[in-house]
Amino acid sequence: MSARRDGGRPTDTEGERSGAIPASARFGIAEYLGAHAGQALLCLAMVAAAWPLLRAVGATRDAATLLDLLLALGLALLLLSGYLRERRCVEDLRRVADSGPDTLSLAAEVTHPGFAEGDGAVDALQATLLAANHLVSEATSREADYRDFIETWVHEAKTPLAAAELMVQNLGDDRLRPLSRELERVNAYVEQALFYARGASLERDYLVRSCKVGELVRAALKSRMSQLIGAHVSVDLSGLACGDDPDGPTVYCDPKWLEFVLGQLLDNAVRYRCDPQVDGRTPRIRFGARVEGGGRAGETVVLSVTDNGCGIREADLGRVFDKGFTGANGRSRRRSTGIGLYLVATLCQKMGLDVGVDSEEGAWTRVDVLFPANRSRMVS
Amino acid sequence: MARIFVVEDDPNVRRELLTLLANAGHDATGCKGFSDVAREALASGCNLVLLDLSLPGTDGQYVAREIRQSSDVPIVVLTSRTTDLDELMSMSMGADAFVAKPYNGQVLLAHIDAILRRTMARHDADRVVESRGLTLDLSRSTASANGREDELTKNELRILELLMRRTGRIVSREELMEALWSSDAFVDDNTLTVNMNRLRQTLAKLGVRDYIATHRGQGYSA
Numbered sequence: 001m002s003a004r005r006d007g008g009r010p011t012d013t014e015g016e017r018s019g020a021i022p023a024s025a026r027f028g029i030a031e032y033l034g035a036h037a038g039q040a041l042l043c044l045a046m047v048a049a050a051w052p053l054l055r056a057v058g059a060t061r062d063a064a065t066l067l068d069l070l071l072a073l074g075l076a077l078l079l080l081s082g083y084l085r086e087r088r089c090v091e092d093l094r095r096v097a098d099s100g101p102d103t104l105s106l107a108a109e110v111t112h113p114g115f116a117e118g119d120g121a122v123d124a125l126q127a128t129l130l131a132a133n134h135l136v137s138e139a140t141s142r143e144a145d146y147r148d149f150i151e152t153w154v155h156e157a158k159t160p161l162a163a164a165e166l167m168v169q170n171l172g173d174d175r176l177r178p179l180s181r182e183l184e185r186v187n188a189y190v191e192q193a194l195f196y197a198r199g200a201s202l203e204r205d206y207l208v209r210s211c212k213v214g215e216l217v218r219a220a221l222k223s224r225m226s227q228l229i230g231a232h233v234s235v236d237l238s239g240l241a242c243g244d245d246p247d248g249p250t251v252y253c254d255p256k257w258l259e260f261v262l263g264q265l266l267d268n269a270v271r272y273r274c275d276p277q278v279d280g281r282t283p284r285i286r287f288g289a290r291v292e293g294g295g296r297a298g299e300t301v302v303l304s305v306t307d308n309g310c311g312i313r314e315a316d317l318g319r320v321f322d323k324g325f326t327g328a329n330g331r332s333r334r335r336s337t338g339i340g341l342y343l344v345a346t347l348c349q350k351m352g353l354d355v356g357v358d359s360e361e362g363a364w365t366r367v368d369v370l371f372p373a374n375r376s377r378m379v380s
Numbered sequence: 381m382a383r384i385f386v387v388e389d390d391p392n393v394r395r396e397l398l399t400l401l402a403n404a405g406h407d408a409t410g411c412k413g414f415s416d417v418a419r420e421a422l423a424s425g426c427n428l429v430l431l432d433l434s435l436p437g438t439d440g441q442y443v444a445r446e447i448r449q450s451s452d453v454p455i456v457v458l459t460s461r462t463t464d465l466d467e468l469m470s471m472s473m474g475a476d477a478f479v480a481k482p483y484n485g486q487v488l489l490a491h492i493d494a495i496l497r498r499t500m501a502r503h504d505a506d507r508v509v510e511s512r513g514l515t516l517d518l519s520r521s522t523a524s525a526n527g528r529e530d531e532l533t534k535n536e537l538r539i540l541e542l543l544m545r546r547t548g549r550i551v552s553r554e555e556l557m558e559a560l561w562s563s564d565a566f567v568d569d570n571t572l573t574v575n576m577n578r579l580r581q582t583l584a585k586l587g588v589r590d591y592i593a594t595h596r597g598q599g600y601s602a
Binding site for chain 1: 392397460465468481482487549552557561564
């Protein structure tokens with residue numbers, strides 16, 4: 001059993017937008033007559049009553065028939081022109097009502113039809129549109145503002161953290177080692193806040209570059225050095241090698257984002273590690289990289305991070321990427337926020353990477369990050 | 381070992397950086413002001429510049445470009461801005477490395493060492509540590525004593541260097557491991573034990589016995 005999150009593939013809605021009017025929005029003549037049943041009946045009654053009336057006032061049979069036919073034709077043309085005028089307006093409005101995510105842009109295209117009810121409806125629509133756009137732009141600027149604040153705040157918080165970290169190291173007192181570990185954890189939480197803001201933002205503010213998976217893994221390991229060493233976790237990088245290159249295959253991603261993602265996986269591996277006293281094995285993290293579908297268009301590099309920790313219950317496996325989900329492990333162990341893997345999924349999705357998790361409870365957990373080997377996404 | 385000029389506006393970080401560098405055997409000076417920091421750096425005749433990106437009244441990237449206009453001195457950019465764009469910008473301004481805050485001291489020193497090894501031919505000549513009759517040649521990766529010499533592996537060299545720089549003080553296993561991890565050797569407990577044993581055997585071959593003392597539950601000292 002394994003869970004998988006796919007990178008966002010935008011669905012193509014362009015096709016149906018400017019094409020023919022969908023059946024559900026069509027406004028037929030029968031429907032028009034039904035909506036204006038009173039008028040139609042009145043017209044029929046007038047045509048029916050006209051002939052006897054004309055005869056009564058002394059018109060010949062032929063003259064009465066001709067005049068009545070002319071009246072019928074006139075009324076029919078009147079009804080038809082009314083229908084044609086209304087049809088465009090009704091169909092436009094229905095299309096707006098039925099549309100999904102493009103409602104706002106479709107609504108902006110509706111023009112005044114030239115009759116009172118239609119003009120009134122379109123006026124109301126345009127006023128609503130204006131108000132909605134105003135709210136959206138306000139929310140967007142508020143979000144951007146908040147994000148700026150988070151970026152600045154994180155930036156500021158890192159200077160005292162750096163000073164404290166260096167102080168601890170310069171004192172060179174082994175009793176302060178736990179403090180150094182705590183500082184590393186504070187920094188990890190600060191980074192989470194930063195990447196939470198980045199992940200939630202609508203902007204595509206990452207920069208895809210080509211990097212070696214080995215470099216990314218080593219940078220992430222160094223960022224969690226105190227915790228990994230303190231928890232006596234062995235690290236095995238031998239699975240990264242690809243041919244003669246110990247640094248493994250090249251992938252395309254934002255290295256800062258990916259280091260953060262790997263950091264979250266390392267945090268989990270440390271938090272849910274096995275206990276040598278209880279499980280009879282020492283904690284270990286194994287990194288592996290392989291190229292799937294080599295040479296073809298769908299070529300993918302898979303980076304896998306496998307630990308031999310407590311694993312994930314099968315029932316929880318499908319939900320580990322959900323925001324706020326902590327599962328059985330999170331409840332029984334301390335300080336699970338249900339944010340780490342959610343951020344992993346969110347950031348990978350934004351970068352167009354896939355991520356999947358597989359596990360056996362009580363034995364191991366493996367997280368795979370899938371990089372499409374597609375250079376076209378690269379920004380130089 | 382090398383003369384390093386530190387440009388950092390936060391007084392606490394600056395003080396700790398200077399201490400860290402001095403402890404590692406470097407001759408470190410901090411900048412006095414920020415108005416003409418590029419000229420100050422060049423005038424100091426340093427071998428390397430540590431440069432913070434956010435500075436009062438000026439910008440680190442501007443300073444880097446100014447230094448680069450008249451000198452090839454290596455520049456290591458320190459910053460708390462964690463966007464890739466900053467890193468790319470700094471590199472295009474002529475910086476040689478980019479280290480994000482908060483930095484682990486060992487990682488920072490490893491960065492500095494790697495750059496100095498690349499850029500400083502003279503630097504290699506002084507890379508010798510001596511203590512209690514044992515001489516460690518860092519550039520040739522050899523230990524010598526009593527007229528005998530033997531080669532050391534990268535890990536053994538790193539371990540012995542750290543112990544010799546702290547002669548008489550106990551260095552914990554965690555600290556040794558952090559130093560090794562900082563130079564990309566992600567050893568575990570067992571590997572460290574193996575490395576220690578090999579190192580002791582090598583030293584014994586040189587006729588130096590009991591050079592490294594084990595302090596149970598605390599670490600090692602030389």
